[in-house]
Amino acid sequence: MRQAKTDVELRGVKVPAGAFVAALIGSANRDEQVFPDPDRFDIDRERQVGLSFGHGVHFCVGAALARAEARIGIEVLASLPGRFERAGRAPEWNLSLLLRGLKACWIRYVL
């Protein structure tokens, strides 16, 4: 959430001083003017920088740690013999408007 210090206009929308604005990161990361075919997972995208860790002066302090944890975790899982497949149960999503993500995704490890 951000609060406007002064009257401001954002893309034709007038935001009066004192009003609160919620930036929807998930929506920004799927901006089709920036990311073609935004709902397709494409690990080779030319432009990979999204807004998941914020932007500007409040950019996430833990971004390097979070990226390292994800990279190490994925590298370890990918190096295991066998394969992973979705187990029968449907994935569970968190219900947050601001930070959408999986709460649980049931995976079976098959050797």
Ligand code: HEM
């Ligand atoms: C995948 C994991 C993470 C995501 C998606 C994430 C996302 C974000 C986002 C979007 C912001 C900006 C909030 C805003 O502008 O209002 C932020 C700020 C912040 N994050 Fe993270 N974060 C993650 C992990 C971490 C970790 C591991 C740490 C600490 C070890 C951390 C510490 C912080 C701090 C201290 C701020 C505030 C920075 C400031 O206001 O100057 N985050 N994070």
